[in-house]
Amino acid sequence: MWARNLLFFAVSLTGLVALGASLFRQVESNQEHPRRTISDEQREGIRLVASSIDAAMAAKWQEEGLTPAGPADELTVIRRLALALVGTTPSLEEIRWLERLPADQQFEAYLDALFADRRYSDYMAERLVRPLVGVEQGPFLVYRRRRFVSWMADQLYENRRYDAVIRDCLASDGIWTAQPATNFVTVSLQQDKNNLPDVDKLAGRVCRAVLGVRLDCAQCHDHPFASWEQNDFQGLAAFYGRTKLELTGLKDNGEPHEFDIHATGETKAVEPSVPYAAELLPKTGPVRERLAIWVTHEQNKAFARATANRMWAFMFGRALVEPVDDISIDGPHPETLNLLADDFAASGHDLQRLVRIIAATQAFQADSRAAEDSELTPRHAAEWAAFPISRLRPEQAVGGVLQSASLTTIDYDSHIITRITRATSEQDFVKRYGDAGVDELEDATGTVTQRLLMLNGNLVAEKTKNDMINNAATRIARLAPTDEKAIETAYLATLTRRPNPEELSHFTSQLKGTTGEYRIDVLCDLYWALINSTEFSWNH
Amino acid sequence: MHANQHVLDRRKLLQLAGLGSTAWMTRVADVLAQEAESAPRGKPAKSIILLWLAGGPSQLETFDPHPGKDIAGGTKAIGTSVREVQLAAGFDQLAERMEHVSLVRSLVSKEGDHERGTYNLMTGYRPDPTVLHPSLGAIACHQLSDSGVEIPRHVSILNTPWPARGGYLGPQHDAFQIGDPRGPLPDVKARVLGKRLERRNENLNVVESAFARGRTRAASATRHVETVKAAQTMMTSEQLKAFDIEEEPADLKRRYGDSPFGRGCLVARRLIEQGVRCVQVTLRGWDSHANNHETHTELVAMLDPAFATLIDDLRDRELLEETVVLCGGEFGRTPKINGLGGRDHWPHNFSFALAGGGIRGGRIVGQTDPEGTEKVVEAQQVADLHATVLKALGIDYAKEIITPISRPLRLSDGEPIEKLLV
Numbered sequence: 001m002w003a004r005n006l007l008f009f010a011v012s013l014t015g016l017v018a019l020g021a022s023l024f025r026q027v028e029s030n031q032e033h034p035r036r037t038i039s040d041e042q043r044e045g046i047r048l049v050a051s052s053i054d055a056a057m058a059a060k061w062q063e064e065g066l067t068p069a070g071p072a073d074e075l076t077v078i079r080r081l082a083l084a085l086v087g088t089t090p091s092l093e094e095i096r097w098l099e100r101l102p103a104d105q106q107f108e109a110y111l112d113a114l115f116a117d118r119r120y121s122d123y124m125a126e127r128l129v130r131p132l133v134g135v136e137q138g139p140f141l142v143y144r145r146r147r148f149v150s151w152m153a154d155q156l157y158e159n160r161r162y163d164a165v166i167r168d169c170l171a172s173d174g175i176w177t178a179q180p181a182t183n184f185v186t187v188s189l190q191q192d193k194n195n196l197p198d199v200d201k202l203a204g205r206v207c208r209a210v211l212g213v214r215l216d217c218a219q220c221h222d223h224p225f226a227s228w229e230q231n232d233f234q235g236l237a238a239f240y241g242r243t244k245l246e247l248t249g250l251k252d253n254g255e256p257h258e259f260d261i262h263a264t265g266e267t268k269a270v271e272p273s274v275p276y277a278a279e280l281l282p283k284t285g286p287v288r289e290r291l292a293i294w295v296t297h298e299q300n301k302a303f304a305r306a307t308a309n310r311m312w313a314f315m316f317g318r319a320l321v322e323p324v325d326d327i328s329i330d331g332p333h334p335e336t337l338n339l340l341a342d343d344f345a346a347s348g349h350d351l352q353r354l355v356r357i358i359a360a361t362q363a364f365q366a367d368s369r370a371a372e373d374s375e376l377t378p379r380h381a382a383e384w385a386a387f388p389i390s391r392l393r394p395e396q397a398v399g400g401v402l403q404s405a406s407l408t409t410i411d412y413d414s415h416i417i418t419r420i421t422r423a424t425s426e427q428d429f430v431k432r433y434g435d436a437g438v439d440e441l442e443d444a445t446g447t448v449t450q451r452l453l454m455l456n457g458n459l460v461a462e463k464t465k466n467d468m469i470n471n472a473a474t475r476i477a478r479l480a481p482t483d484e485k486a487i488e489t490a491y492l493a494t495l496t497r498r499p500n501p502e503e504l505s506h507f508t509s510q511l512k513g514t515t516g517e518y519r520i521d522v523l524c525d526l527y528w529a530l531i532n533s534t535e536f537s538w539n540h
Numbered sequence: 541m542h543a544n545q546h547v548l549d550r551r552k553l554l555q556l557a558g559l560g561s562t563a564w565m566t567r568v569a570d571v572l573a574q575e576a577e578s579a580p581r582g583k584p585a586k587s588i589i590l591l592w593l594a595g596g597p598s599q600l601e602t603f604d605p606h607p608g609k610d611i612a613g614g615t616k617a618i619g620t621s622v623r624e625v626q627l628a629a630g631f632d633q634l635a636e637r638m639e640h641v642s643l644v645r646s647l648v649s650k651e652g653d654h655e656r657g658t659y660n661l662m663t664g665y666r667p668d669p670t671v672l673h674p675s676l677g678a679i680a681c682h683q684l685s686d687s688g689v690e691i692p693r694h695v696s697i698l699n700t701p702w703p704a705r706g707g708y709l710g711p712q713h714d715a716f717q718i719g720d721p722r723g724p725l726p727d728v729k730a731r732v733l734g735k736r737l738e739r740r741n742e743n744l745n746v747v748e749s750a751f752a753r754g755r756t757r758a759a760s761a762t763r764h765v766e767t768v769k770a771a772q773t774m775m776t777s778e779q780l781k782a783f784d785i786e787e788e789p790a791d792l793k794r795r796y797g798d799s800p801f802g803r804g805c806l807v808a809r810r811l812i813e814q815g816v817r818c819v820q821v822t823l824r825g826w827d828s829h830a831n832n833h834e835t836h837t838e839l840v841a842m843l844d845p846a847f848a849t850l851i852d853d854l855r856d857r858e859l860l861e862e863t864v865v866l867c868g869g870e871f872g873r874t875p876k877i878n879g880l881g882g883r884d885h886w887p888h889n890f891s892f893a894l895a896g897g898g899i900r901g902g903r904i905v906g907q908t909d910p911e912g913t914e915k916v917v918e919a920q921q922v923a924d925l926h927a928t929v930l931k932a933l934g935i936d937y938a939k940e941i942i943t944p945i946s947r948p949l950r951l952s953d954g955e956p957i958e959k960l961l962v
Contacts, residue, residue: 136655192884204669208669214669214670216669323670323945326670367754368755368758369753369754369755370754370755375757376754376755376757376758381758388758389755389758389759389761389762391762434711434714446711446762446763446764446767447711447712447714447716447767448692448712448716448767448770448771448774449714449716449717450767451767451768451770451771452726452727452728452771452774452775453727455727455730455768455771455772455775456727456728456729456730456731456775457726457727461731464731465731495747499750500750502746502750503746503747503750506743506746507743507746510739521736522739525732525736525739525740525743526743528740528743529740529743529744529746529747530747532744532768533744533747533748533751533764534748534751534759534762534764534765535747535748535750535751537764538762538764540751540755540758
């Protein structure tokens with residue numbers, strides 16, 4: 001019996017070593033990635049818009065006498081794209097794949113590959129739905145957040161016109177499971193008030209999330225800066241004033257909602273009305289559909305501006321106009337915002353094209369370090385003359401930890417155990433790291449809790465201990481052909497860059513002549529330091 | 541560019557503007573102003589302990605019983621050490637210490653939703669989509685010095701759905717959250733020791749200096765390195781012992797109660813001994829839409845010994861004068877009992893208990909209608925409660941802070957309830 005056991009262990013052990021070696025090799029393989037390509041004509045159009053943005057910004061820099069930062073290296077830009085579009089750092093596998101392509105093709109090839117990747121649509125869906133429905137669990141049974149997110153992800157995967165997606169959210173009738181877009185409304189159903197929607201909440205979200213205006217301030221008082229009044233807001237809210245939940249789902253045949261009118265003190269129904277550009281509002285049709293058409297009308301630029309401003313914020317960690325959902329209707333707007341919004345509306349509200357344009361700008365490609373012989377000032381940051389440094393969101397941080405410990409890309413095709421690890425450890429980590437909820441774009445520094453979690457927490461400990469199956473550090477220590485190669489691999493997998501000469505000499509002197517367990521310890525300690533650095537926890 | 545850099549208090553701004561020909565006058569005036577402000581009668585309190593009753597406790601089954609009335613639904617009241625003051629049955633221990641505790645029975649709020657109500661009670665402001673207000677504990681940390689404290693100065697014990705935030709004062713003032721203090725504090729022990737730990741820290745310095753090159757200013761604005769240092773200081777601090785109740789006498793532990801909440805209250809006392817500014821201890825489960833009375837009986841049995849022992853323990857150590865103790869939840873519950881024997885949300889008039897530093901004991905503020913209407917005598921806004929606590933801490937509650945969105949906001953929009961202040 002013991003012999004059989006021994007045989008079993010021996011076989012398992014051989015299997016493990018073989019698996020480890022194959023993982024390391026797989027990273028170096030010639031695997032191709034599926035891509036979502038576009039025509040040369042489209043690429044040319046994107047370059048044109050990006051260069052007009054560059055020109056507008058350059059004029060501003062000259063006016064202010066700012067020397068812009070030089071271009072960032074390719075891998076830094078690749079890291080920014082991965083964080084913005086899939087919420088994690090690039091895998092070593094992806095880096096190896098890109099580096100086999102000619103340098104001038106890597107950037108676009110990566111974008112093409114990300115848009116063909118379900119990780120993009122899943123991650124972007126989660127970020128886009130936050131302002132639409134918040135992060136709350138919502139009312140029991142009649143609201144299905146997951147259903148809404150996966151519906152949104154499908155739309156993004158297809159790159160469906162974004163105006164049509166938003167129209168579905170605002171105007172769909174029916175049941176929340178069969179028509180997932182209706183969850184935009186059902187999240188606000190008030191179970192203690194006959195399941196009627198919270199019209200103020202809905203109107204507030206239409207304003208902020210979709211139009212980028214804070215008309216909802218006028219709910220209680222007139223807006224301090226803009227000319228909104230309470231009746232502007234109530235007119236908008238009244239589009240949801242007849243919405244009610246029936247057995248067949250949402251319908252607009254309820255008794256009209258009665259509003260408190262501050263000016264007179266009465267309570268009464270209000271006619272649906274829009275606060276500006278009334279000529280774009282259809283005269284007839286279902287009431288919510290009229291609103292949806294007005295909101296997403298090509299000439300109602302607020303929608304395009306709000307979307308462009310938010311996508312810019314996702315890419316840079318900071319919006320063009322801040323706060324992200326408070327853009328004046330009357331302007332003036334930054335030239336960059338106008339250029340992006342005009343193209344977005346003209347292109348049929350093509351979200352992927354918008355991302356491609358933002359990514360192609362000099363601002364996105366700029367270094368976050370000062371050019372030689374100059375210094376970065378707050379003005380550089382304000383005018384996008386250098387890439388701004390922003391804190392990673394919790395799921396980006398956890399995604400980065402898991403991804404950098406894995407070498408191969410963690411996605412839906414990965415091994416089932418990897419996926420489960422990702423789900424549960426991610427949830428636990430995000431909870432402890434502190435999710436910023438809907439205020440995810442707030443400028444913020446980190447907390448002691450977050451640092452403790454990274455310094456000593458389970459997840460990082462798991463990923464920086466001797467473990468041939470789960471840890472890149474161990475595999476690198478065992479399998480990298482040279483010390484230099486080992487250090488380079490660790491840097492690429494965590495910080496998406498190669499070590500500088502000082503770093504290389506520091507770590508080669510630690511690794512020189514080491515073997516076995518001790519060598520693994522040294523590599524794990526290198527990994528720990530990389531994961532705990534400012535550079536790892538911030539986008540730059 | 542962290543949030544804190546945007547925060548200037550308005551007086552400082554005026555001072556800066558005033559520097560120039562009248563600089564000497566400004567300084568004298570400033571000294572005088574500070575004198576007037578920070579020297580109230582008696583010594584200000586230093587810390588806050590908030591016993592947070594999450595879910596919204598019923599005022600009728602806690603601090604505002606109406607025995608014999610319809611709305612009581614059979615709940616009895618008991619006499620206390622202060623004549624005229626009654627508590628709901630079950631608070632036998634607290635009743636004996638009522639001369640140290642005052643009750644506000646007339647808190648009025650407009651927030652009947654758990655999340656919004658919690659925000660309202662935590663910050664003293666109603667939720668406002670344009671700005672995130674700091675919680676009471678964050679204000680105390682921001683306004684009072686941090687000398688000698690190596691552990692987080694704002695701590696939240698036991699899981700709460702909406703933990704206290706730093707708001708516009710910055711996330712460095714977010715509450716540091718811990719669970720049941722029975723187990724060890726998570727993540728405070730380095731995973732490796734000796735040479736390996738040294739190597740890790742040395743490695744970290746090498747990577748940090750590579751990153752800072754060319755972006756010194758931006759890198760230091762992240763406060764990352766500083767925050768790592770703060771975390772490491774905490775990891776090796778003697779004060780960390782404050783989280784561990786192991787060495788406390790068994791009898792004292794028993795008096796607090798063998799429950800997560802009882803242990804949490806004991807840790808709260810240990811933390812403020814070390815100079816921690818604000819400790820919140822959460823007792824969940826008060827959302828009694830069904831079986832209101834049973835729910836409350838169970839929870840009060842945990843609350844009463846912990847609250848009473850906390851007062852004794854603080855007094856024994858002469859800490860009660862330095863500590864404001866608060867107890868309450870996000871709103872009250874309906875005087876009418878529903879079909880399931882439950883009470884629903886009721887923000888129209890509800891109770892909060894206060895004790896300790898700068899607060900008079902044995903007082904009652906406000907009165908609710910024995911018939912259960914929304915009418916209330918001596919109504920107090922939630923913001924008034926905040927102003928009262930801030931004043932007890934010697935903080936100028938009316939001070940305006942320039943928030944990151946350039947809007948000046950008062951630390952509290954309310955006025956202190958003078959009747960409660962020493």
